[in-house]
Amino acid sequence: MISATHLHHLQPAVATNVRAAAHYLDRTLASFRASLEAPLREQDPDVMISCAFILLHYTWATPFFSLDEAEPNPASDKLIPFASGLKSVIQRAHDMESPSLTIFKPLLRPEMIRRFKDWAATVEYSYDFQEEFMLRSKVPVLSREEECWEGCGSVHAADRLVPIFQAVDSISRREEDVEWLMPDIQAYSLMWPAKSNKKFEDEVAVNQPDALVVMLAFYACMTWLLADDVWWAERRSKVMLKTILAYLEKEAESEWKQCARRICKYFGFRPDGTVEGAGGGSRYKAVANSTVSRIHSSKCSESYLWRAPA
Structure with a gap:
């Protein structure tokens, strides 16, 4: 599977490589499913966790569409349900073994996610992402006791995007260097699709426009923050940025098209999803390097550079 995926990465336009990657993924999944159904031995929980993480990274790295699709349909990409299933496997395996015994204890602790969310809660951002990108003011506010209304999955997903928006806004305004926070941002982003609720999963599966706008904002953040620095x-x-943009422009109503265009304008993407200016990659490094230089020169002291808290 790894060899086929590597060839697919090197030559993504070769149909044989795409078929081989999909074929060996199916075989891997069949073996993995059989292992889940069998009685577990003492060492199996760690094996299950490691396989689940490998498959999660693989799924992230490889968007699959039907080979006969001239215009890929966003709904045919199954990252959310697949990642959600893998998260359940990881949780089940972890619960079966004493947390103090698993070799994955450092990776499964919530400190990294909590540190990122705590940091985001202290930052005041200058741009109303949820209103400008997702028309939040038009969404009815219901209590937790009431049944989920149409679009509530998107609201939950958008709320989980807030910490990532905070990071983008802080970096783009060049207020501080957040290099020390990038591992936390990467961990949060990796698991963001896996933590979607079933309602949002269903909304994405039928190309509901508000759900697609949330996914567009998420992939815009990923392209801006991580695309050139994180392999998966x-x-x-x-x-996915280009695919969702093309679908919304063709199929969505005017208000959702406007949301998509505002996302492109904020992040500096052209209407086709490519990056304005040279090259076409993440802008985090350029902005971050500029920020560090500015902070350093303004204080004339290396001791002022931001570091991870003790």
Whole structure:
């Protein structure tokens, strides 16, 4: 599977490589499913967790569409349900074994996610992302006791995007260097699709426009923040950004098209999803390097550079 995926990465336009990657993924999944159904031995939980993480990274790195699709349909990409299933496997395996015994204990602790969310809660951002990108003011506000209304999955997903928006806004305004926070941002972003609720999964599966706008904003953030620096985010972020933009421009009503155009304008993307200016990759590094230089020169002291808290 790894060899086929590597060939697919090197030559994505070769149909044989696409078929081979899909074929060996199916075989891997069949073996993995059989292992889940069998009684677990003492060492199996760690094996299950490691396989699930490998498959999660693989799924992130490889957006799959039907080979006969001239215009890929966003709904045919199954990252959310697949990632959600893998998250359940990881949780089940972890629960079966004492957390103190698993070799994955450092990776499964919530400190990284909590640190990122705590940091985001302290940052005041200058742009109303949820209103400008997702028309939040038009969504009815219901209590938790009431049944889920149409679009509530998108609201939940948009709320989980807020910490990522905070990071983008802080970096783009060049207020501070957040390099120390990037591992936390990467961990949060990797698991963001896996933590979608079933309602949002269903909304994406039928190309509901508000759900697609949330996914567009997510992939725009990933392209801006991670695409050139994190291997598993590189291809998917750019491919899905272009795919969702093309679908919304063709199929969505005017108000959702306007949301998509505002996302492009904010992040500096052309209408086709490519990056304005040279090259076409993430802008985080250029902005971050500029920020560090500015902070350093303004204080004339290396001791002022932001570092991870003790």
